[in-house]
Amino acid sequence: MPSRLRVVLVEDHALFAQSLDFALTREGYDARVLTPEDFPTPGALLGRVRELRPRIVLLDLDLGPLGDGRLLIGPLAQAGIPVVVLTATSDRVRWGECLAVGARRVLSKAGTLDGVLATITALAQGRAVLDETERAELIALARANGREHREIRARFELLTPRESVVLGHLMRGETVHDVAAAFVVSENTVRTQVKRILGKLEVSSQLAAVGLANRVGWHPPAA
Structure with a gap:
């Protein structure tokens, strides 16, 4: 049983956030939803997440006016808070970038609710949520793409x-x-x-x- 394990969802899509909040609460989790538009800066949002002391953070990559959610992953991971990215993008380079800075797993919003709940349960039980080979491949893809971008930008200089x-x-x-x-x-x-x-x-x-x-x-x- 989750035993009221606290899960913070950072999401700017109201319908998606409400649906997941309902599902998590029904499963017995202490779900809290934070909307990016309610915070003036990414730092303010990050501070609120830390104040809530969650066991797990479900993080969208698109934070509306606050920009790229990937910037929050590193600080949260360094604070010992597991981060699962929920995103609409299918860009595996971006997935690898998230994993490289500390995300435990990236899940597509096109996936199932059962997949999200299974990932949360596994994290709560201290189990792995992503095959290490797949993790390594995604991170390698992101790093290779980063090198390529740097090489291309050098041409513009x-x-x-x-x-x-x-x-x-x-x-x-x-x-x-x-x-x-x-x-x-x-x-x-x-x-x-x-x-x-x-x-x-x-x-x-x-x-x-x-x-x-x-x-x-x-x-x-x-x-």
Whole structure:
């Protein structure tokens, strides 16, 4: 029996939170729901979680105005509070990132309530909730992706200030003609700049350059 084991659910989706709160309470757990919108900063939310002294935290990755829930995992894990991530994303890289900073397991919101309850029960009993091979594979995937992103972002650092601005115009869907008109230069000049951008980013088209920028979250300087 859970023996009123306290479970804190950090979730910004009201219907999902209410449903899980009801299910946990019905199973005998002391469930507490914290809504991110009720806190001014991630630090304030983290402080409240600690005050409640939960045995387990169920954490959403999307905390609305407070940003990425992954930032809370490390501090909670360091405080000895097991964290189970509940997320709508199927991105296994993000799953691995959560595990790398201390989450015990990541569960999809597309899964079943029984799966969530089984994970909570296993944690309460001190049992493993994720196969170590799968954990290692997910963490390795996240770290490899991190290295790749750093390598790609290093290419963007090779761009000159003007090339960065030109790429910013391309990201907004502007053509070479539009960029030339904006800078009052010839289209040949802009084409030369675009060619240099593609070479530095190691891509073969403007579309690929824009896609690469979006992929790693690169933003151009203010024009």
